[in-house]
Ligand code: SF4
């Protein structure tokens with residue numbers, strides 16, 4: 001395809017375009033314009049000067065959305081195959097209940113990133129907030145992965161039922177842990193890999209530290225390469241520095257209930 | 263160390279009537295019967311689901327409640343002692359299903375309906391129009407005008423029309439079988455009403471019913487995909503359930519069959535856990551975000567509602583829900599059903615639906631919000647009388663759950679959580695699910711709700727009202743006759759004997 005044809009497929013939207021009252025574009029209009037462009041077959045949407053507009057890219061299937069500025073909460077909710085690349089920070093609930101696709105954040109993403117995701121990949125260059133990767137799950141060959149370059153806060157991978165989370169701990173001071181407390185509380189599927197220090201008191205109920213197996217290394221290798229490719233960084237492969245957290249049991253409620261006829 | 267508990271029920275087989283066909287033995291999914299010494303014998307474990315009683319060709323079986331084995335005591339009653347013994351055996355949290363079996367005050371039965379006499383003529387619904395059409399969605403309260411004319415092309419919020427003020431509540435595929443959900447959906451289609459999908463996605467075989475399905479977005483987000491959201495008449499965010507307010511969902515791995523795994527999009531045999539809260543909703547502002555993202559995702563084409571359990575502060579919460587942008591709000595009362603819930607929560611937490619409807623209706627009116635939303639109420643609606651009283655208390659639409667299952671065969675035996683329902687309803691086992699013929703079940707549910715709607719028309723006609731909309735929140739057409747006049751005050755209903763003046 002020639003450069004021109006490629007450009008034809010590309011729509012550029014200035015999210016800071018002001019109306020006559022001086023108000024910037026609201027999320028409804030912005031999202032409508034994205035949807036319209038995508039429904040017309042546009043494969044590349046570039047958003048400039050994004051200033052907190054929410055719900056960008058919900059349910060979008062095939063397209064690439066490039067965001068310059070700061071998108072608001074619920075970026076890429078129910079995402080269904082699109083790639084969203086943010087040159088800036090993302091806020092809360094990025095990739096809410098995402099089904100497929102990729103979200104790449106050249107910066108930080110804050111709370112509840114990857115909530116209930118069941119497919120696709122979320123790559124965060126730097127840090128993420130609290131309750132990240134809650135209730136991720138996997139089904140058949142769709143399996144979500146969430147890769148965080150820096151550190152995260154408490155409740156990472158809570159209620160996790162599937163998928164993989166990788167925390168690379170870049171920039172964390174020697175001897176400090178890149179994760180917070182209650183990690184994997186209620187986990188009953190999936191796995192977390194943490195590069196750096198993890199102590200048992202950081203684990204939530206139902207989570208346990210296990211050995212890294214042969215096929216884990218394969219998966220780690222592929223997740224790390226993806227991170228390196230996305231952000232042009234180099235990550236050292238010293239598997240002895242990685243800790244794996246997995247569920248103690250896939251049926252945490254077994255034996256918890258009494259079904260006697262009262 | 264386990265201490266045995268005395269039996270609660272016992273099948274009695276009349277040897278003279280029995281023709282030894284052994285049907286009852288095959289049909290008992292609880293394994294309570296066997297054939298030995300040329301007769302049907304009882305193994306124990308009867309839960310009184312009455313499958314054998316119904317199926318026996320000669321009506322040779324009766325299930326009897328065994329006389330209480332415990333010494334009579336009004337405080338340490340049988341249930342209290344059974345619970346203690348069971349928990350001393352197991353150390354477990356008691357699990358149960360269906361609505362509460364505690365004798366909570368049923369306020370519907372303490373309410374009397376009004377009728378027209380002399381000064382306001384009644385209407386014969388068989389000969390004059392009595393309208394029961396009901397709408398689900400947000401009202402703007404005004405007509406859009408352009409150049410002094412009604413602007414028929416103006417953007418209006420989406421609204422759904424139903425033929426009766428009744429919806430089939432959210433019953434998930436998982437808690438019930440494929441055939442059961444199919445029957446519920448096709449009854450909704452035949453009746454032109456809405457049925458809830460329950461948490462668990464919409465199975466692709468049911469896409470044809472999507473115009474009559476309200477799909478649920480619960481904390482586990484099972485099966486919630488872009489595709490699912492584009493295929494529904496309406497979306498409901500489930501915050502809570504009347505039978506287990508504040509509790510999450512837990513579908514045990516045994517119930518996650520191939521079919522359920524497909525709809526919920528989780529591996530077969532794994533526990534499907536729904537977190538207690540939605541972890542992206544810790545405030546009304548957060549709720550507003552989920553409502554908005556769902557509206558974005560459905561391109562503003564369908565109403566988005568929120569279901570909450572009736573809890574003590576329900577009025578204020580409902581007000582927040584409406585302000586957060588919900589197009590309809592569903593309040594689920596204390597007596598609501600469940601496919602599985604801890605007994606402690608089912609029996610002790612929440613608020614009766616009658617009080618919840620009246621307080622929410624009142625609160626929304628006071629805040630000028632009531633006319634903006636559709637108020638749906640469920641959890642304890644067993645009959646057309648309950649439905650009519652719920653509407654008069656302030657609901658636009660009632661949600662019916664258990665009664666629809668009873669129409670299909672359910673006997674309210676409270677064993678759904680065992681997953682071996684002998685009626686083929688609350689089970690995923692092939693040999694049991696095939697017992698429910700979806701066509702017959704559809705017909706029975708359709709019959710039931712048609713009859714209720716006729717009764718509704720009869721009653722409002724008798725009140726001299728020609729449209730159910732005029733009954734909504736018309737508490738002056740109710741009178742209280744129960745033991746506690748404070749309840750009457752709270753729900754804004756006069757006592758029987760107090761006139762209009
Ligand atoms: S179903 Fe009735 S007739 Fe047949 S074996 Fe059982 S009790 Fe006898």
Ligand code: SF4
Nearest residue numbers: 672673675676678683
């Ligand atoms: S659905 Fe089945 S198991 Fe549940 S109460 Fe009804 S008859 Fe019993």
